[in-house]
Amino acid sequence: MIQESDGNSSEPEEDAQAVAAGPELPHASGAPTETEGSAETGARTHPLSGLVLGLSWGLGVALALSFRSILDGEWIVIAFTIPAGFVAGVVGGYVKWWFTRYVINECEIRIETGPIFKSSRRIPCARLQSSDINQPLVARVFGLSELTIEMAGGSDSSSKLRFLPFAEARNIRSTVLQRSHELGNANTPQPATPSPEDADCDSSSDSTMSVGDSPLGHEGATLIARLAPDRILIGALLSLDLLMALLGAMLVGLAFVVFDIPIGGLVTLLAFAGGIYSIVSSRVFAQWDFTLSRSAHGLRITRGLFDRSSQSIPFDRIQGIEMVEPLLWRRFGWSQLKIDVAGYGDASEEDGVSVTTLLPISDKSMALTLLNELIHEPHPEEHQALANQASERARIFAPIGWKYRWLTRSADTVRTHTGWVTKRMQVLPHRNVQSIEISQGPWQRRLGVATVEIHTPDGPVSISLAHMNADEAPRLVLDEVALARAAMARPTAGNA
């Protein structure tokens, strides 16, 4: 059944690919990279890959099979299970190898895997972010290496080829990197950044910051802001969640004393203490002596009390900006800036919110100045004309919040204003729009409302207008599509 279905599906597949890959050379195995494999089927990786994969898997399988027996000292059983594990691993490795095919050359990157659950991925060369060669221990013994191809993007955005002879891997790598450079340069006036290492951006280093101009010691960077420790401390203290945690801890402590609750109270108290510590460490220790400066290549952040960490952000990697005004900060006129940075997908999870924070706390006027420097907006007044608000019918979903949801647009950017406890303003240039979605659930349909979302690379900025008038929503989406299209067609980058 399974075999048969494989056979069925492969035929139309081959047809389709034969049409798509016109100019390629016919099959010539063992030839240099460019002619590797035929267009229809693609090439297999090195035949020893199955063995190498199998050996590393086999080790695991063998250990799993014989784990009990080793503990019990049943050596006869082990004499069977260990070879059986390796055989199973090697068979598995060979099956994987047999069903993995790839086509990598100047025109395309395509990788097909899976005996039963088939998966086939095709990557435009221009989208390639970087490519690495690794040599895991077992592979190195056989002189093989693993080629990793990285794309920008969310989950599983990297593809691995296991395994290729080192020279071949290097050949492929240079071919695709070369190609991606060419394409990048042809399409964007400034050198696009196919790999993060050579991020030699940017076209706009000539505009200097107007806020703070005392030069900082290193590398000709200009200081934008250096946050005083007291400001950071007060800012952290004036946050609702910390105050709640402190209040909770005090109440529990009080109950502890008054009602003499034994262990349960202590555990709760410890939980509160843990929460308070994590808030303090991410807001105070991580942001201690926060310094933001600007160099020719981008922004530079140095921060931290115990571990000083330093981070540079090329201007053209900034996708969108969020300005946050928590309730307790507003009367002092303070706000916080956060950014979406392309390629931070995983990093933002690793390091919590810290890496996406551009300014932990500052006066609103300064935050606005910086925001306007980073996101070029020639006609901010247009935002007034093109505004959409959440529908009043959304009252059921957000009794107070519906009044505070706005999405406004100009020819260059889309902005949202949300929240009444914590106010958030988010700005996204149209050219960084990744995709646009409109959705409507059954309740929303009854109320005649719909939700519009504009997707951005992972990070704090996420532009959406929940529960807007359903009559206007499709129009809004199509207008945004047209604005994004116009912005992408424009030659100069609107950011930085």
Place this chain on the structure above:
Amino acid sequence: MCVASEYPMQSSRLANMAQDLFSDLDIEWTPVSTGLIKGRRLAGSITFGILFLFVAAGAGFAIYLAPAPWGTLAAITVTLPILALWVWFWFWVPRNQASWGYFEGEKELLIKSGIMFRRLVVVPYGRMQFVDVESGPIASANGYASVTLNTASTETAADIPGVPTAEAHRLRDRLTELGDFDDSGV
């Protein structure tokens, strides 16, 4: 500021607009394969069947062990909902299949889906990072595959299930070629 769009919208607004969010988008949507109905019914029936077997076995024990009326009652109350869900699923599948559609615009791919929960996603070709075509054994037996567009945003839920296999590869190749020559934007 009114922006001209390639996608025509019917000017006559129906009185009952709320019923049809996308109907005034005057586009000829490409439907997905009807093989998806068979495939999903098969996959769903396997899942429900296994679930049902386990629950039925439990119900059998209940009838055998518990005093007369209660065991039967309990058996019915646990098995009936599963059967009901199964029936509902059987009729949900073709409706859902019919709701899927995509349209290859000049610069964007449009995907619509859903009846209860409606959704329309617009992905500019220039924002596409890579395209996956995937098919399991049931899918390939019924001649369809799923096509997934990935952008730099993980929120982009641009997957089309049940595209006929040959069409899936054609679509994939076309999308990648369009993506290759458009501005990257990340």
